[in-house]
Amino acid sequence: MAEFSDKHIIQLINDDDSFDEGFTILVKMYQERLYWSIRRIVHFHEDADDVIQNTFIKVFKGIKGFRHQSKLYTWLYRIAMNEALTHVNNKKKKMTGTLDDHVSMLENNLRADQYFDGDKAQIILTKAIEYLPDKQRQIFNLRYYDEMSYADISEVLGTSVGALKASFHHAVKKVELYLKEHVSYA
Amino acid sequence: MYPMPDKEEHIKKTIPEHYFKNLRVKIVNTVNDLQDDIPNEAPILHSLGKGSAYLTPEGYFKILINNTRDSIIQLDDPDVLQEIEKRKSYRVPEVYFERLQSRTMAIQPSKGRIVVMRWFRGLAAAAVISFALVWGWLYLQNSHDSKGSGGLEMHEAFAYYIEHIEEIDEHLLIDLSTSSNLDPEIIFEELTDNEVEYYIEENIDDFDAASLYDIM
Numbered sequence: 001m002a003e004f005s006d007k008h009i010i011q012l013i014n015d016d017d018s019f020d021e022g023f024t025i026l027v028k029m030y031q032e033r034l035y036w037s038i039r040r041i042v043h044f045h046e047d048a049d050d051v052i053q054n055t056f057i058k059v060f061k062g063i064k065g066f067r068h069q070s071k072l073y074t075w076l077y078r079i080a081m082n083e084a085l086t087h088v089n090n091k092k093k094k095m096t097g098t099l100d101d102h103v104s105m106l107e108n109n110l111r112a113d114q115y116f117d118g119d120k121a122q123i124i125l126t127k128a129i130e131y132l133p134d135k136q137r138q139i140f141n142l143r144y145y146d147e148m149s150y151a152d153i154s155e156v157l158g159t160s161v162g163a164l165k166a167s168f169h170h171a172v173k174k175v176e177l178y179l180k181e182h183v184s185y186a
Numbered sequence: 187m188y189p190m191p192d193k194e195e196h197i198k199k200t201i202p203e204h205y206f207k208n209l210r211v212k213i214v215n216t217v218n219d220l221q222d223d224i225p226n227e228a229p230i231l232h233s234l235g236k237g238s239a240y241l242t243p244e245g246y247f248k249i250l251i252n253n254t255r256d257s258i259i260q261l262d263d264p265d266v267l268q269e270i271e272k273r274k275s276y277r278v279p280e281v282y283f284e285r286l287q288s289r290t291m292a293i294q295p296s297k298g299r300i301v302v303m304r305w306f307r308g309l310a311a312a313a314v315i316s317f318a319l320v321w322g323w324l325y326l327q328n329s330h331d332s333k334g335s336g337g338l339e340m341h342e343a344f345a346y347y348i349e350h351i352e353e354i355d356e357h358l359l360i361d362l363s364t365s366s367n368l369d370p371e372i373i374f375e376e377l378t379d380n381e382v383e384y385y386i387e388e389n390i391d392d393f394d395a396a397s398l399y400d401i402m
Contacts (some may be wrong), residue, residue, distance in 0.1 A: 019273035027251045056254045118239025176228035
């Protein structure tokens with residue numbers, strides 16, 4: 001769809017008469033980017049669908065309070081990432097077992113998932129990323145897959161650029177090490 | 187027992203001057219100089235590429251906005267509903283317009299323009315009246331013992347049509363105006379009243395006098 005500026009979308013949203021139009025444009029403009037970011041955290045379509053809808057519900061409720069202190073899309077990402085992490089943590093609370101058990105179960109579920117079409121190497125990569133701590137995983141995904149600037153990630157996660165750089169650097173090293181140990185056996 | 191050495195004195199003797207200050211600067215500079223160099227730092231990761239193995243159901247993103255709206259409505263949150271009301275948000279059932287379009291296409295005559303129902307009702311009513319008048323005329327021409335269909339006296343049938351013109355089913359109106367060019371396969375029962383109303387409003391300007399005349 002055509003790109004609209006944040007300013008234009010917010011103008012539409014701030015007018016009750018054009019709210020619907022503005023909200024529709026906002027959802028259509030950002031739905032895919034947000035969805036894929038969420039999906040990389042929650043892995044499964046059904047979960048991603050729940051999370052993105054919750055995200056847009058929160059956006060619907062809070063958009064009038066958006067004060068331009070950040071870019072619209074970093075504001076949306078912040079909500080989406082929080083929702084995704086909350087969803088994952090709620091799921092984890094219901095599970096027992098170690099991190100290894102969790103990752104092993106993830107692998108089995110991905111193999112059985114009709115909406116996952118990865119080969120062995122991609123499953124190993126998914127596992128490598130899953131072993132990262134939550135925050136580091138978010139940083140890795142936003143930087144590596146979403147190719148977001150550090151300044152924008154800093155707005156999304158509320159972490160300094162320096163800390164983000166260091167964190168991403170460590171994350172890449174950990175992922176690479178895991179791949180080195182496992183990919184050859186794939 | 188030896189006296190405890192002075193802390194600052196101890197640091198001065200064991201650590202170079204401004205060590206911690208310099209260390210902080212050094213770390214900050216090192217971090218700032220960090221460049222993403224995935225091909226060299228992580229060649230295996232780089233070789234796997236960024237392609238996604240995740241799929242979505244077909245057409246998922248086309249319906250996400252509708253699903254989101256449904257979710258918002260289903261929240262049943264008074265504050266949200268108030269906001270919806272205030273923001274003049276309104277909605278129709280899912281795929282309503284697609285469904286409506288396919289239905290209205292189905293009733294479109296093979297040639298000419300679609301008749302607008304509001305106008306058509308008037309015309310069909312006129313056809314009924316004409317029919318009734320002819321019937322009435324026949325009634326006058328014939329003897330008083332003539333009977334209409336269903337065992338009604340002709341004048342009774344005439345009176346019935348005139349009195350109940352507003353209640354007469356659209357199918358009957360169409361049947362009574364079979365001299366028109368309307369497609370006999372029009373299936374009105376598949377359209378709800380709202381859809382008919384919507385259709386009328388949408389197409390009112392498409393109707394022309396010539397088509398009206400054809401129907402008569």
